Amino acid sequence: PETLRIAVTPGDGIGPEVVTEAVHCLEALREKHQLPLEWTRFPWPSHAWHEMHGEVMPHDAMAQLADYDAILLGALGDPGPLDDPDRYLLPDSVSLAPLLDMRKGFDQWVCERPARLLPGARQYLADERARDVDMLVIRENSEGEYVGQGGRLRQGTEHEVATQMEVFTRRATDRIVRYGFERARLRAEARRAEGKTREFRTLDGTRRESQVCVITKRNALRYWGDMYTEVFEEVAKDYPDVATHHELIDAACMKFVQAPWAFDVVVASNLQGDILTDLAAVLSGGMGVAPSCNLNPDNPAMPSMFEPTHGSAPDIAGQGLADPTAMLFTTARMLEWLGRRDPSLTMAGRELYAAVAADLAENGGTRRDTREIADSVLARLKE
Amino acid sequence: PETLRIAVTPGDGIGPEVVTEAVHCLEALREKHQLPLEWTRFPWPSHAWHEMHGEVMPHDAMAQLADYDAILLGALGDPGPLDDPDRYLLPDSVSLAPLLDMRKGFDQWVCERPARLLPGARQYLADERARDVDMLVIRENSEGEYVGQGGRLRQGTEHEVATQMEVFTRRATDRIVRYGFERARLRAEARRAEGKTREFRTLDGTRRESQVCVITKRNALRYWGDMYTEVFEEVAKDYPDVATHHELIDAACMKFVQAPWAFDVVVASNLQGDILTDLAAVLSGGMGVAPSCNLNPDNPAMPSMFEPTHGSAPDIAGQGLADPTAMLFTTARMLEWLGRRDPSLTMAGRELYAAVAADLAENGGTRRDTREIADSVLARLKE
Numbered sequence: 001p002e003t004l005r006i007a008v009t010p011g012d013g014i015g016p017e018v019v020t021e022a023v024h025c026l027e028a029l030r031e032k033h034q035l036p037l038e039w040t041r042f043p044w045p046s047h048a049w050h051e052m053h054g055e056v057m058p059h060d061a062m063a064q065l066a067d068y069d070a071i072l073l074g075a076l077g078d079p080g081p082l083d084d085p086d087r088y089l090l091p092d093s094v095s096l097a098p099l100l101d102m103r104k105g106f107d108q109w110v111c112e113r114p115a116r117l118l119p120g121a122r123q124y125l126a127d128e129r130a131r132d133v134d135m136l137v138i139r140e141n142s143e144g145e146y147v148g149q150g151g152r153l154r155q156g157t158e159h160e161v162a163t164q165m166e167v168f169t170r171r172a173t174d175r176i177v178r179y180g181f182e183r184a185r186l187r188a189e190a191r192r193a194e195g196k197t198r199e200f201r202t203l204d205g206t207r208r209e210s211q212v213c214v215i216t217k218r219n220a221l222r223y224w225g226d227m228y229t230e231v232f233e234e235v236a237k238d239y240p241d242v243a244t245h246h247e248l249i250d251a252a253c254m255k256f257v258q259a260p261w262a263f264d265v266v267v268a269s270n271l272q273g274d275i276l277t278d279l280a281a282v283l284s285g286g287m288g289v290a291p292s293c294n295l296n297p298d299n300p301a302m303p304s305m306f307e308p309t310h311g312s313a314p315d316i317a318g319q320g321l322a323d324p325t326a327m328l329f330t331t332a333r334m335l336e337w338l339g340r341r342d343p344s345l346t347m348a349g350r351e352l353y354a355a356v357a358a359d360l361a362e363n364g365g366t367r368r369d370t371r372e373i374a375d376s377v378l379a380r381l382k383e
Numbered sequence: 384p385e386t387l388r389i390a391v392t393p394g395d396g397i398g399p400e401v402v403t404e405a406v407h408c409l410e411a412l413r414e415k416h417q418l419p420l421e422w423t424r425f426p427w428p429s430h431a432w433h434e435m436h437g438e439v440m441p442h443d444a445m446a447q448l449a450d451y452d453a454i455l456l457g458a459l460g461d462p463g464p465l466d467d468p469d470r471y472l473l474p475d476s477v478s479l480a481p482l483l484d485m486r487k488g489f490d491q492w493v494c495e496r497p498a499r500l501l502p503g504a505r506q507y508l509a510d511e512r513a514r515d516v517d518m519l520v521i522r523e524n525s526e527g528e529y530v531g532q533g534g535r536l537r538q539g540t541e542h543e544v545a546t547q548m549e550v551f552t553r554r555a556t557d558r559i560v561r562y563g564f565e566r567a568r569l570r571a572e573a574r575r576a577e578g579k580t581r582e583f584r585t586l587d588g589t590r591r592e593s594q595v596c597v598i599t600k601r602n603a604l605r606y607w608g609d610m611y612t613e614v615f616e617e618v619a620k621d622y623p624d625v626a627t628h629h630e631l632i633d634a635a636c637m638k639f640v641q642a643p644w645a646f647d648v649v650v651a652s653n654l655q656g657d658i659l660t661d662l663a664a665v666l667s668g669g670m671g672v673a674p675s676c677n678l679n680p681d682n683p684a685m686p687s688m689f690e691p692t693h694g695s696a697p698d699i700a701g702q703g704l705a706d707p708t709a710m711l712f713t714t715a716r717m718l719e720w721l722g723r724r725d726p727s728l729t730m731a732g733r734e735l736y737a738a739v740a741a742d743l744a745e746n747g748g749t750r751r752d753t754r755e756i757a758d759s760v761l762a763r764l765k766e
């Protein structure tokens with residue numbers, strides 16, 4: 001079988017620490033199952049920028065990465081000199097640029113961030129139904145608020161005007177909404193296969209086994225809000241088996257805290273998705289456990305990118321204290337994704353997921369350092 | 384003394400029901416203390432629009448309101464015909480227009496939304512420190528994401544592009560940030576007067592009695608994010624007694640759930656403030672208790688507007704089920720605001736606040752209808 005190739009970019013701060021453990025797990029799984037998998041490490045930390053003539057990645061970085069089948073990213077964000085993390089060398093807009101470059105350059109137009117509160121993970125909400133949270137937030141990842149257009153007129157003067165343009169296309173709206181409905185169907189199927197069901201009501205009171213909730217702020221940001229609403233209603237006609245729902249972003253944030261167990265699939269714009277997925281991470285127990293997948297579902301020539309939702313965590317970088325759980329869940333998702341090309345990788349992804357979940361169930365809540373958590377997962381993989 | 388005049392606009396859905404109770408409380412307080420206060424009711428529900436030639440307010444509505452010292456607003460948002468609230472007559476962008484017109488037309492550039500979890504209010508977070516939440520979210524209310532500029536190119540076709548412009552000025556940024564620091568100082572003073580203190584750390588580890596946290600998304604929305612950051616750092620120099628903090632909107636939402644007791648004053652843009660104040664409402668026990676003040680602090684000729692954070696709640700409108708608590712807290716804030724003109728109103732505002740808080744402490748959590756809650760508050764006022 002063809003060998004699938006992974007570009008490993010450890011990045012900044014705690015990135016290299018958690019990525020090292022992800023690679024240990026990949027090694028163990030490859031050896032155990034003879035997986036057709038290889039990887040290359042690209043050590044491009046932000047703070048190497050001064051050796052690289054003010055660039056945070058080499059000039060041909062995107063071309064280099066394009067040769068790979070997936071990118072496994074640790075975390076980006078200049079953590080400053082490790083002896084004084086309050087003294088940053090680079091602004092975020094520089095050190096995080098590779099992240100946005102990859103998402104855009106490889107047209108990773110879907111960002112998937114699931115939220116489930118697994119046994120052992122911390123429960124932040126008082127209501128015990130918080131244990132039942134099981135949603136998938138799908139974030140539009142290619143346009144919207146993140147197009148980077150705008151500027152500063154009369155910069156620095158008292159008459160300054162700063163603008164930022166939001167640009168939404170019907171094409172990108174259609175594909176992300178459609179993707180949401182497809183995932184809702186797959187989730188209903190998966191539940192059925194496990195003998196579980198969930199019920200969602202439509203407006204006319206009838207019941208469906210899955211739901212897509214679209215998020216806008218159409219009462220204030222009318223133009224794209226109206227377009228999103230129209231596209232959503234149109235696409236929904238092709239999925240009569242899926243219940244539909246609409247929430248405004250402010251109300252959605254509120255309901256993520258008041259009744260998050262009522263959501264199934266949530267489709268949101270780039271910025272609104274960014275906000276909701278941080279809340280979704282909290283619902284899963286916090287940043288320590290939240291994976292993130294930046295996917296290009298329709299162009300196999302372009303690698304998808306997998307990263308934990310967390311950042312480079314300057315405050316604990318270099319001390320071996322970072323929780324690698326989110327990184328390991330992310331690695332499991334990457335393997336499942338590559339399973340489209342070779343089914344042995346789907347199995348390996350599920351095995352890794354199960355090992356991390358088992359470790360969390362047994363030890364979640366106890367204070368452990370990076371190595372201890374990774375070793376416990378590795379021991380399970382080697383059983 | 385001059386008589387202060389209030390324009391009462393009940394609005395839509397549950398608006399008239401909760402406003403009626405607010406007026407009962409105003410009557411009781413006026414009688415008890417001979418307050419120099421009068422009010423006029425402006426019944427302009429959204430669904431009267433067809434009698435008004437497609438307008439949701441009369442043409443001279445803003446001129447009429449300009450004569451008053453404050454506006455007390457119930458709620459806006461067409462609730463549909465009450466026998467079938469799923470059938471709306473008007474889109475939100477029409478029925479909510481008066482809200483945005485008032486905020487803009489009367490230059491109510493501050494929106495203040497406090498969050499405290501009072502005894503009797505529902506606690507959504509598991510951590511018992513949630514009881515200590517005591518923050519004030521200050522939302523920039525005059526520009527930013529809400530300028531309403533943009534459009535739809537090739538509307539309805541597959542090549543459609545929708546744009547929405549965000550416009551931020553240094554002047555408006557400076558005034559809202561400065562307002563935040565002033566309020567932080569006042570809050571510290573008020574705490575000291577009550578013999579309480581709180582401690583916030585600055586970057587260099589020293590302690591302050593109050594804090595301002597500014598919110599941006601400067602790592603992705605650079606232009607205004609950078610301007611906000613610069614203005615914040617500049618203004619902070621005038622307030623060395625106040626600790627400063629910066630959060631990205633996604634991280635701020637997360638921390639509102641994970642550790643909201645760490646915030647004091649939070650300053651955010653129009654949309655980011657909208658999102659954070661819904662979360663802040665949850666931290667206070669939900670929409671049923673959350674007041675909102677739209678203030679013009681520097682032009683006495685323009686009325687400020689007071690409304691609960693909640694909407695018109697079509698699902699329960701017309702049934703006498705709405706919780707008037709948020710409306711009554713809002714009325715108390717209005718009286719305190721008018722207290723700048725006549726101190727007897729400050730006292731009346733505090734009395735109303737205390738009566739509502741006492742009712743909440745005694746009966747919060749029991750199922751009561753609108754009248755029962757209002758009667759219990761009224762009884763306390765008449766004691």
Ligand SMILES: CC(C)[C@H](C(=O)O)[C@@H](O)C(=O)O
Nearest residue numbers: 096099274277309602603633
């Ligand atoms: C680092 C930042 C630019 C990024 C984003 O806003 O997309 C992050 O918050 C995320 O959620 O992946």
Ligand SMILES: CC(C)[C@H](C(=O)O)[C@@H](O)C(=O)O
Nearest residue numbers: 219220250479482657660692
């Ligand atoms: C109704 C809507 C336009 C409004 C807003 O977004 O400002 C509301 O959500 C609020 O918070 O007052």
